[in-house]
Amino acid sequence: MRWSIVRTEEIAVACDVVNGWTVVEVDGEVDIHTHALIRQAVIQLLGEGHRHFVLDLCFVPFLDSMFLGTVVTLAKRIREREGSLRITCPSARMRTVFAHGGLADAYEFYDSPQEATCQSPALDGLAHWPGPTR
Structure with a gap:
């Protein structure tokens, strides 16, 4: 069941749980004005017990380098909970x-949420972060 976490004029963030993954779908430009909303949404989900995330950027037409710091922050928080992160x-x-930004090898990238969620999360999650976990 999909639900909305954030909805503003600039950005929408919705979630769904698929095969053990919490898919966080971002729709809109991710920049200095919106990246904190995404961070807050994922931190809220972590607080609710979600651990394994797919950050879906398929509907993001633009993102700036500010968001890279947000991704690193989120990965650290997710790792503290022994979780996983796919993008x-x-x-x-x-x-x-x-x-x-020097992060291409630090994360697992997929072309679609369906591809990212086809396998259940691994037990080691981000244990090997910031290196590739493949």
Whole structure:
């Protein structure tokens, strides 16, 4: 069952639980004005007991480097809870932002939420972070 966490004029954040993963779907531009809303939404979900996340950026037309810091912060919090983090973004342009920020090898990237959630979360989660866990 999908539910909305954040809805503003600039951005919408919705969640769904699929195969043990909490899929956090972001719709809208992620920048200095909106990245904190995403951070707060995921931290709230962590507080509710969610541990394994797919950060779905498929509907994000633009993201800036401020968001990279947000992803690192979230990964640290998720790791503290022995969780997992996967990122979906089919756009090569979007993945380039992660590459230029030095984070391309630190996370697992998928082209779609369906691909990211086809296997249940592993027990070790982010145990090997910030390196690849494949």
